Amino acid sequence: MAPADLAPQLATLADEPPRGRGWVHEVKLDGYRVLCVQDARSSRLLTRNGQDWTRRFGAVARAARALPVPSVVLDGEIVAFDDDGRSSFAVLQDPNRRNPVHYVIFDVLSIGDEDLRMRPLAERRTRLEALLRRVPRDGTLRLAERLGAANPLAAACSRGLEGVVSKRADAPYVAGRSETWVKSKCHRRQEFVIVGFTEPAGSREYLGALVLAARDGASLRLVGKVGTGFNAAMAKRLRSLLLPLAVTRPPRALLGDGRPPSGIRWVTPKLVAEVAYTDLTRDGLLRHPSFQGLREDKPAEDVQLEQPRAIEGVTLTHPERVLYPEQGITKRGLAEYYEAVGGLMIPELLQRPISLVRCPAGSGKPCFYQKHWVLPKAEGLATVEVLEEDGDLEPYPTVRTKAGLVSLVQYGALEIHAWGARADRLESPDRIVFDLDPGPAVSWPDVIAAARDLRGRLAYRELASWVKTSGGKGLHVVVPIERRSSWAEVAAFAEGMATEMATASPKRYVATAAKAKRQGRIYIDWLRNTRGATSVAAWSSRARPGAPVSAPMPWVDLDDLPGADALRVPDVLQLMRGRFRDPWQELATIRQRLPAVEAPPATVKRPSSRRPATREPRR
Numbered sequence: 001m002a003p004a005d006l007a008p009q010l011a012t013l014a015d016e017p018p019r020g021r022g023w024v025h026e027v028k029l030d031g032y033r034v035l036c037v038q039d040a041r042s043s044r045l046l047t048r049n050g051q052d053w054t055r056r057f058g059a060v061a062r063a064a065r066a067l068p069v070p071s072v073v074l075d076g077e078i079v080a081f082d083d084d085g086r087s088s089f090a091v092l093q094d095p096n097r098r099n100p101v102h103y104v105i106f107d108v109l110s111i112g113d114e115d116l117r118m119r120p121l122a123e124r125r126t127r128l129e130a131l132l133r134r135v136p137r138d139g140t141l142r143l144a145e146r147l148g149a150a151n152p153l154a155a156a157c158s159r160g161l162e163g164v165v166s167k168r169a170d171a172p173y174v175a176g177r178s179e180t181w182v183k184s185k186c187h188r189r190q191e192f193v194i195v196g197f198t199e200p201a202g203s204r205e206y207l208g209a210l211v212l213a214a215r216d217g218a219s220l221r222l223v224g225k226v227g228t229g230f231n232a233a234m235a236k237r238l239r240s241l242l243l244p245l246a247v248t249r250p251p252r253a254l255l256g257d258g259r260p261p262s263g264i265r266w267v268t269p270k271l272v273a274e275v276a277y278t279d280l281t282r283d284g285l286l287r288h289p290s291f292q293g294l295r296e297d298k299p300a301e302d303v304q305l306e307q308p309r310a311i312e313g314v315t316l317t318h319p320e321r322v323l324y325p326e327q328g329i330t331k332r333g334l335a336e337y338y339e340a341v342g343g344l345m346i347p348e349l350l351q352r353p354i355s356l357v358r359c360p361a362g363s364g365k366p367c368f369y370q371k372h373w374v375l376p377k378a379e380g381l382a383t384v385e386v387l388e389e390d391g392d393l394e395p396y397p398t399v400r401t402k403a404g405l406v407s408l409v410q411y412g413a414l415e416i417h418a419w420g421a422r423a424d425r426l427e428s429p430d431r432i433v434f435d436l437d438p439g440p441a442v443s444w445p446d447v448i449a450a451a452r453d454l455r456g457r458l459a460y461r462e463l464a465s466w467v468k469t470s471g472g473k474g475l476h477v478v479v480p481i482e483r484r485s486s487w488a489e490v491a492a493f494a495e496g497m498a499t500e501m502a503t504a505s506p507k508r509y510v511a512t513a514a515k516a517k518r519q520g521r522i523y524i525d526w527l528r529n530t531r532g533a534t535s536v537a538a539w540s541s542r543a544r545p546g547a548p549v550s551a552p553m554p555w556v557d558l559d560d561l562p563g564a565d566a567l568r569v570p571d572v573l574q575l576m577r578g579r580f581r582d583p584w585q586e587l588a589t590i591r592q593r594l595p596a597v598e599a600p601p602a603t604v605k606r607p608s609s610r611r612p613a614t615r616e617p618r619r
Contacts, residue, residue: 031079106144229291342402380404439518
């Protein structure tokens with residue numbers, strides 16, 4: 001017996017499929033959504049708004065009656081495949097089609113008296129597979145295809161499919177739109193209400209273009225015209241359907257200021273067109289629209305403009321662009337990473353001038369380094385005027401909010417590098433950064449040992465220090481200081497520390513940048529502490545294969561890390577889903593002054609690897 005409260009579950013639009021083991025991915029179909037309700041007496045095919053299309057697709061209804069169960073409710077899509085095996089709405093609507101119609105089934109809501117909707121999808125799928133194994137193999141009833149690729153959207157798009165529907169394997173079936181079903185498309189397609197048409201010109205017949213609107217609550221707003229995608233036969237049919245709906249004035253529900261456009265024959269907004277397009281202009285008009293067919297299964301009152309969720313209020317262009325091919329991380333995926341780590345990054349970056357490594361086409365493609373902000377105003381970003389050596393004031397970007405981080409992704413930034421001073425006191429640094437850069441033939445344990453050696457020498461001077469991976473080959477040791485010293489004083493101290501280490505262990509360390517001297521040694525790069533120099537920001541991604549991150553670490557965890565590029569964007573996101581504690585939580589609260597450079601004893605007692613050096617600094 002069919003459940004009394006039948007209503008289909010609907011998917012929420014997203015730019016890309018969700019990640020994680022709990023999701024399964026199916027091929028998105030291009031047809032009519034239909035519930036099949038079959039019992040001992042009949043089979044009925046019901047559209048999502050309750051229309052009975054049993055007679056229209058009699059072959060499907062007859063195939064459903066052959067199912068070896070007393071009653072069943074199925075959810076799927078009626079499709080017709082083109083000659084390349086892809087579901088095609090245009091082929092389905094063609095009255096002269098030669099290709100047969102199929103019912104592709106992706107869910108079962110009930111079998112007999114057993115209501116399955118509260119069972120997890122994985123169980124419903126198993127029951128559906130068992131049921132369809134017992135039907136005739138004429139192909140009228142088919143099981144929905146699943147995609148097992150690491151990047152299901154890329155796999156679907158490479159085959160010329162419409163997209164992907166992703167579903168939580170452990171979720172029940174719920175009526176209406178939900179977050180447990182997510183759809184992502186290879187090409188943007190949307191239903192629009194037809195509010196008018198233009199007369200043909202030149203060699204065209206019957207119709208010039210359809211005038212389209214998108215519903216905004218109870219109102220409509222114009223989104224442009226579509227004049228391609230229909231042949232003469234379809235144009236003739238459209239005209240015959242539109243003429244009885246003609247009105248002398250624009251529809252009352254249509255939004256707009258001033259006079260309506262001229263040359264349009266307005267109609268009552270009853271018909272719904274499905275249209276493919278590449279994007280929307282800033283004015284909300286369709287770019288490169290192409291008519292795909294009439295949506296007779298959807299009333300005009302239910303059609304709303306679908307837009308992917310903005311991230312921190314920032315809408316990304318080309319969000320599906322793959323930035324890190326090895327992980328399949330898209331532009332949207334990287335933006336979501338910065339949304340997740342933004343609470344950690346913003347305190348680090350606030351008011352600091354930053355520089356960027358921008359790679360518009362992604363990692364492995366041409367990149368460039370940018371200091372000055374020459375781009376339009378962006379959400380969450382500001383600029384700070386910096387006096388350059390040549391005497392000119394130049395605008396540098398600075399991040400104010402999470403939206404600013406997402407805006408940087410929108411402009412193709414894969415790396416964020418920050419000054420060691422803040423905009424309100426640019427001449428007084430508030431931190432020192434030592435970049436331990438290993439030369440050829442230096443092992444990773446040797447880099448860790450160097451970081452701990454430096455930490456011990458700093459602790460001898462009563463300076464607490466913190467550590468992070470570079471996301472490349474080495475480690476960064478970071479020392480917060482009070483803003484009482486000049487750039488020259490900070491640079492002199494950093495150089496003195498680097499020279500001290502190179503003098504004490506000349507076979508292990510070098511304090512000069514000459515590559516010829518770095519074979520088998522670690523370069524203690526102190527030049528990050530000169531005015532205008534930057535270092536990669538904590539939690540920033542790097543423009544390197546694999547999407548590594550410059551990740552803060554507890555000192556005690558260094559030995560468990562296999563390399564400086566071991567923590568990557570997906571790894572950090574996974575860490576943050578657990579019991580995560582910011583390794584740099586105390587860094588912002590420490591108060592310590594820069595001491596004078598002085599020679600330490602011949603041997604320096606290193607602090608225990610079990611806890612950071614936190615004793616009260618010398619005043």
